[in-house]
Amino acid sequence: MKEKNKVFWKGVEELQNEPEFIKNNLNEFPASALAKDGSDDSAPDRRDFLKLVGFSVAAATLAACEAPVKKAIPYLNKPEEIEPGIANWYASTYTEGGDYCSVLVKTREGRPIKVEGNKLSSVSRGGASARVQSSVLSLYDTERLKGVQVAGKASSWEAADAAIIDRLAKVSQEGGAIRLVSSTVLSPTTLKAIAEFKAKYPTTEHVVYDAISANAISKANGISFGKAVIPSYDFSKAEIIVSFAADFLATWSAGDYSIDFANTRKLSKNKKTMSRLYAFESNLSLTGSNADYRAPIKLSQEGLFVAELYNRLTSARINTEAVKNDILDRAVNDLLQHKGKSIVVSGSNDVNVQLLINEINLALGNYGKTINLSSPVNYRLGDDEKMNQFVDDLNGDKIAAVIFYGANPVYDHPRAEEIKAGLKKTKLSVSFADRADETASAVEFITPDHHYLESWNDAEPKPGFYSLCQPTISPLFKTRQAQESLLKWAGNNADYYTYLKNNWTATVLNGASWDKALHDGVHEAASVSTEVAPVSSNFNASAVEAGIAKVYSSGKGIDLKLYEKVAIGSGAQANNPWLQELPDPISKATWDNYLAVSKKYADENNWKEGTLVDVKVGNKKLAKAVPVLIQPGQAAGTASLALGYGREKAGKVGTGVGANAFALASIQEGLVQYSAFNVTITATGGFSQIAQTQTHHTIMNRPIVQDATLADYIKDPSAGRFFPTVTTADGKVAPAKVDIWKDQHIQPNHKWGMNIDLNSCLGCGACVISCQAENNVPVVGKREVINRREMHWIRIDRYYSSDAESKKTGVYFEGDTEAMEHPSENPQVTFQPMMCQHCDHAPCESVCPVAATTHSTEGLNQMTYNRCVGTRYCANNCPYKVRRFNWFKYFDNGEVFDKNTSMNTALGRMVLNPDVTVRSRGVMEKCSMCVQRIQEGKLIAKKEKRHVKDGEINIACAAACPTEAITFGDQNDLTSRISVERNELNKERAYAVLEELNVQPNVLYLTKIRNTQA
């Protein structure tokens, strides 16, 4: 202790400690030491002056170079529930013309930035389609009206309300007919508001029609069973499914049956059964491409095929032209063996066909087992005949006032021109459209409705299954809830929230908590009704026979099918660039609709892909020539064209994209028909390249997709697997045994990974949009897609089989490579989601000269945008070709990339995820495995001083996948879903793509198993 107190002096001066020394010692910078001549003069000399001048000039100059000031304004009064940097999630409901999805909306600092499925809903069950996911961008669409418009000019709500009420009163007094034309309204409270409106103006009639009608199903059920409804189908119980052009995995009657279907296809060591799907269709649909057996048939024979099936399955017979098809024979056999465990569906809007389908299902005993008439779906309530009557009345001067709600018939109705003309004759025409679309610009008053993310609303997709919609942002513009407008015009000044809540308390909740319903987003009062299934039906065989014989025959003409695309649907969200750039699951085309024809037909006419053709049906002609796309699987003698394109007034993104195929739809027997026989197709001589993200369509028999048949899989779970070997001095060994990497990556804590079940992936593309929204992926536009520069971090590769490929299970690489480049006429289709594989031995990492891409201690392949100089060596060396380069500046560059609205408009930018950098020009980017979500999850766990639980963190693509084809987790956690799947349940099916390269991906795929017979 004593020694520590020893004092050391630094010099004799300190020892002596004279006053002079003490004084100097306190002065850290003695002037005398600085002065050059030793004098005490501290006045600046010439040199100091020059230094100061130099510094000041430099500083002043540099200050001028300062970056523009960007202000971040803090909350003056912070809203209680908003924590900057922390996302809030609200349950809500997406409805769009009868499409329904219960959703969770992620908001950051009060802005909705992401929509995901709500797992609490037993109707949509956590699925969220591409359109639902994209809807958040539609909220920030600059084309939305900023307020009321009267006769094309901006006006005020007060003025418009006064004028409308005045005219309604007048019309009503005169007894003039008022029509409210809408698409299917799922909301019971909206219907109540409409009823109130009707009560005030008794001449009002509510006309419901659907842009893509499924009216024949409810009509047929009305005839057969006295219940004019669309039943719900339980595909989870169906072992044999036969679909006649019903695209039930994608768009058919808005029902989303993909979850149930995919569940029947999941395999593990505990479950080795699968459903079998037969598809009879003309165009290759998503359902057809997931079918085990697919028969391309002519549309003009569709009725004959259904009749044939009816004849073969039931004791009765109707006399129609016989058709022969060996796949039909197989289907008949299978159906007969699986009575009560099968489903037969048809996408036809022909009542006679649907009547036959009902008879078939009845004969198979499917009612009450796989088909439930007592718990119908409300998605498509449109009544084509009523709509037809409306158009007739409109042109017959019988209608005085018309209000359009969620409807755009001037665009999407076959009699659009008549409606447009008729509107001029009305005394009052109003539209609730959010923009001056085709219909709205033909009416006098546009009283824009809120976007659903700004609205209070509800929905009842199935009787007893209620769903709430709550606003997640204050209205961006001076818009007003349509229901509120209707109520106001009806003299009820209640705000819609109160109205909704009162209605729920009175009729829906039955004493249950409003807060809970609001929190959950759904309120499911009813259990599925167990009403006794029908055992008999009303079937007039001769009438059906006549009806079928009248329409269907084995003609020689070319049939045209008008179909709905997964992304664009009926075209209501056509101005959404995410959807426009989402590749079609089958053709991989973006930004266009096109005439899909078979190769044979194209060759006969000497058409190439992109040849522009005019399409004519009778006297109706497509307004614009469309390019030809050669579509494998397209039935001979047929062509197909997507609806939802050719919008004239959608906005700068959607206007003029493709041609409007609704113009070719027709009305027959009162129902809208989306097929036409004997169409004339003539080449115009022009050419327009189709922007496809994939232009090579076959897999060249490479073990990139490893597949097998169910029978082979049951015999050997590793059927179809390819086990590459490397020849060494010790014989052939697995590639992982040969390694020049001395030190392995150490990943002691987490080792993130993904499993992708090729059997569950149906190819819908919801993951692509989810990823795009989550990770601020830019839209590049048609030209750049043609240049093969789309930016999607995840893509769904779609492969067609080729006749030249070896048909043997597990045999790869064989075959004539030239011949394998050509897809079969009716190919088997495989979908493979592909994103960064996060290789532990990543080829991209070792080649980057500036170490901009590196490996994390958690198995992630990281991309440091700031460090990237853009040599693109990594992308070249990536065997999976998943890296994307910023060829241009996609943000703040609206002149060139005006379609990339989320980065080029002040409004659009609100959708950007603040947790993810917007990449600058010249840097590489790719899937980060949603590292921001991983970090967030880890932080939450860390705060709670625990390990991350499995399932707690989910990445955007996996969260979006309705069928759980993509699963994410920690490989170090042996109990995690992906570990159990890889190491136990599906050990034999798990493979790494390109295992032979030994890049050791953290993403594994499970083999594709098809339920085909030998």
Added chain:
Amino acid sequence: MHVTSSVRPPLVTGGKKYEDVTQDICKQVEGAPSTAWKISFTFSVIIFIYGGYCLWMTWYDGIGMWGLNKTIGWSWDITNFVWWVGIGHAGTLISAVLLLFRQKWRTSINRAAEAMTIFAVICAATFIIAHMGRPWLGYWVLPLPNAFGSLWVNFNSALMWDVFAISTYFSVSLLFWYVGLIPDFATIRERATGIRRVIYGALSFNWDGSAKTWSRYEAVSLVLAGVATPLVLSVHTIVSMDFATSIIPGWHTTIFPPYFVAGAIFSGFAMVLSLMLVTRVLYNLEDYITIDHVESMNKIILTTGSIVGIAYLTEFFMAWYSGVYYEAFAFQNRAFGPYWWAYASMMTCNVITPQLFWFRKVRRSLVWTFILSIIVNIGMWFERFVIICTSLSRDFIPSSWAMFSPTMYDVGDFLFTFGLFFTCFLLFAKYFPVINMAEVKAIIKSSSEEKH
């Protein structure tokens, strides 16, 4: 003094004396530019400016101005880069390796060849910078101490090795070339007056011509030749490793280093010939660059061309023999895939046509030599295109297969380097002595036609 057999053909014809050499070479530097020179120079500058515009646009708007895509990340840019580096090979080979091997015929051509090397490497270097997504950050590939945090370059990357290989090669070549120029600058200085005398005096570092200076000059030349010799092998070896160390079928090949070096010499000699045959006529240098020179160079072209041809065949053999499907497919695709025409051009230009040099008549024909030298350079450009673009266009995952089509900016940026190259070369030809006077004088006694 070297003893030269009297049966050896003379290296300098026309009975040139020392003063003739000085006069013949210096008169180009001293006289007014000829019309031909003016026309060529104007043309080069126009190309340079047009190309410069295209380059500026790629710099300003982004690499997207080129025809590259998600699958093909390199095409014309790196093709041109490798092509120019390859052309730059002849200079070092002629000046260093031939110096060490005492090939005296090199003296007439080494100056121009070296100049060509330097300009070609500059052209190549423009693509190193231009191909980057963020070229203004190009210096990040240098291992510079920095304040960005713990940032360091990745020494595992072949592109990193490239940076060193090219910069070393460039500096050594430049030094070698310049050292050789010093005594000649002194010669010009002695003949010049006024400002020219000052400039050439400065350029010659005040050369005094003393025995000691000459001795040092010789020593430096020899040392630099020694340093440069391994570079002949290393530069293109390392450039080839950009591809060889990757995993892309068609790139991942151990044969690349020797094959690339041979190809580089092949194309470099062809380029030297193309240029020298023109210069020779324009500058009346027929006595210095004789048919024998041309023939010697043609022999090297024939040799290296055949090596390259064997390499092509070996690649095919290995693709089959390795049993690696992807490799086999890559080569099958080269020959029969959508880019078959590029492959056919390459084979024709590089392997088949140079075989004409087996004929002495062709070898000694200036017209034939000129045509073939151009063809070889076209062929070598296609070789790099085939390797880079065809391999990338169809690699492992068929869904990503894509084709490349160049835009006007791809073409423009290539033209830019041509403009740059010819502008530099013409300036060199006008203001610098195109033939190494000092070295030619050293061989005049032993190998001129005039007997002393």
